[in-house]
Amino acid sequence: MDGNGYVTTFSEGKCYILKNGKPVAEGQRRGKSYCVALQPDKYGEGHAAVVTANHKLWHQRLAHLSPSNLLKLSKMVDGMTSLEDQGNASSEFCETCVQSKLTKQPFNGTRPPTTRVLERIHSDLCGPIRPTAYIRLNTSLL
Ligand SMILES: [Zn+2]
Numbered sequence: 001m002d003g004n005g006y007v008t009t010f011s012e013g014k015c016y017i018l019k020n021g022k023p024v025a026e027g028q029r030r031g032k033s034y035c036v037a038l039q040p041d042k043y044g045e046g047h048a049a050v051v052t053a054n055h056k057l058w059h060q061r062l063a064h065l066s067p068s069n070l071l072k073l074s075k076m077v078d079g080m081t082s083l084e085d086q087g088n089a090s091s092e093f094c095e096t097c098v099q100s101k102l103t104k105q106p107f108n109g110t111r112p113p114t115t116r117v118l119e120r121i122h123s124d125l126c127g128p129i130r131p132t133a134y135i136r137l138n139t140s141l142l
């Protein structure tokens with residue numbers, strides 16, 4: 001609300017939300033919190049917040065659901081922003097998803113630099129690869 005020109009003041013157990021100096025809502029202190037109640041008869045029409053959610057926000061809200069399932073879900077339920085109009089979501093990068101799918105921890109330690117050729121060799125096996133090669137190999141050493 002602060003970014004939209006609203007000002008909130010606190011005094012004597014009450015809080016007031018003002019826009020352009022005019023009160024739009026008030027609340028009462030209850031313990032350590034303030035409860036704001038909408039009072040359309042006192043402050044005119046009710047105020048509602050409309051949040052336009054995009055792919056990324058829905059993805060985060062729904063426990064990092066896959067883009068294809070998000071699209072299916074948006075067609076099945078009411079109240080969810082139509083995601084079909086917002087383009088392709090599969091291209092959006094989600095760091096949380098990538099980190100949650102990691103099976104190994106990153107290499108944080110450093111090793112001393114090598115001094116001779118072939119002192120340290122980095123390799124990995126890749127496979128099985130289909131179709132099998134002419135000489136019946138389906139694994140490759142990288
Ligand atoms: Zn995610």
